[in-house]
Amino acid sequence: xxxxKTNNQEYxxxxxxxxxxxxxxxxxxxxxKLSASYAEAAQIFVNGLVWSVVQRDTVPVYDASGQPTxxxxxxxxxxxxxxxCVAGPITDNRDGTCTCKMGxxxxxxxxxxxxxxxxxxxxxxxxxxx
Numbered sequence: 001x002x003x004x005k006t007n008n009q010e011y012x013x014x015x016x017x018x019x020x021x022x023x024x025x026x027x028x029x030x031x032x033k034l035s036a037s038y039a040e041a042a043q044i045f046v047n048g049l050v051w052s053v054v055q056r057d058t059v060p061v062y063d064a065s066g067q068p069t070x071x072x073x074x075x076x077x078x079x080x081x082x083x084x085c086v087a088g089p090i091t092d093n094r095d096g097t098c099t100c101k102m103g104x105x106x107x108x109x110x111x112x113x114x115x116x117x118x119x120x121x122x123x124x125x126x127x128x129x130x
Contacts, residue, residue, distance in 0.1 A: 003054040004032050005078070006044060010054055011035070021103065029103040030084045033093070041090045041098040049102065050082045 004013040013034040021029040036044070054076065061071040081102075086109075088101030105113075123129035
């Protein structure tokens with residue numbers, strides 16, 4: 001089962017991605033569909049969101065010789081998706097679920113941030129800012 005995780009809380013979700021979302025400035029995006037009201041989704045899916053994808057599976061347990069024991073255990077894998085930190089549109093599906101889009105910053109946005117950081121650093125060095 002797949003989960004969307006933020007603030008140490010997991011939500012069962014369907015998650016898909018696009019390398020280039022032509023409807024949103026050609027940025028790389030992830031679309032997350034989960035059970036939530038629009039108001040709940042709007043509180044969760046904000047700019048700067050730190051989140052991950054968690055996959056939980058039940059897998060067989062094997063003994064030292066590689067034979068199944070008949071027991072199972074939970075296998076958990078988690079992937080950091082914090083690079084997808086730009087909040088996009090939220091769609092209320094009118095069935096108790098919302099579909100929320102999170103995107104990566106574009107090259108232009110990253111260059112603007114780097115330029116602003118460099119400008120601020122120069123002002124600090126010149127004594128024009130703190």
